[in-house]
Amino acid sequence: MRHHRAPARTPDLVPDPRDRTGTSRPTPGRPDWDGPVEPPWATARLADMHVVAVLAMDDIVPSDLATPLDIFGRTRLTDGRPAYEVRLCAARAEVTTGAFALRVPWRLDALTAADTVIVPGCDNPTTEPDATVLDALRTAAAGGARLASICAGAFVLAAAGLLDGLRATIPPSTSTRTSCSSTTARS
Numbered sequence: 001m002r003h004h005r006a007p008a009r010t011p012d013l014v015p016d017p018r019d020r021t022g023t024s025r026p027t028p029g030r031p032d033w034d035g036p037v038e039p040p041w042a043t044a045r046l047a048d049m050h051v052v053a054v055l056a057m058d059d060i061v062p063s064d065l066a067t068p069l070d071i072f073g074r075t076r077l078t079d080g081r082p083a084y085e086v087r088l089c090a091a092r093a094e095v096t097t098g099a100f101a102l103r104v105p106w107r108l109d110a111l112t113a114a115d116t117v118i119v120p121g122c123d124n125p126t127t128e129p130d131a132t133v134l135d136a137l138r139t140a141a142a143g144g145a146r147l148a149s150i151c152a153g154a155f156v157l158a159a160a161g162l163l164d165g166l167r168a169t170i171p172p173s174t175s176t177r178t179s180c181s182s183t184t185a186r187s
Helices: 062-074 131-142 151-159
Strands: 050-055 084-089 094-097 100-103 116-119 146-149
Touching: 050 062, 050 131, 062 084, 116 131, 116 151, 131 146, 131 151, 146 151
Parallel strands: 050 084, 050 116, 116 146
Antiparallel strands: 094 100
């Protein structure tokens, strides 16, 4: 089981000079921040934060990928600091899906350092995932990371053998398909 680190001391906050109520705080890095100095949480080391890694693969469902990035990436603590460090990870520097290609800043080794790993669904869940992806997921699970999937991402976890003997919820449109014929996961 992974041990959670004690949170770092909350930095002193620099208020937004436009805010006369003292209640709102703009998000660092956005164009609406024009405070006198960079807010302290914008450059703070993220070492004590909960790390959420989102796996990107070719033919990923764009909304399945965007949802965890948006939700965890926009979540803020009451003092305005980010609640999570979010990492978009892939086996290669670029993945393609539909009409666009996506540059990915983190490699698969970032999955093994994550507290939570999220696996979005792919357009074709019957395609066998790359062996390096499956190995990275197994390593993350063995290290105590919490794993979750969105939609047909459950097939990737099943292909890695991480759902063997467990129940999994899958989309009705994919219930007659399987991505790994040797899996013992039940739907």
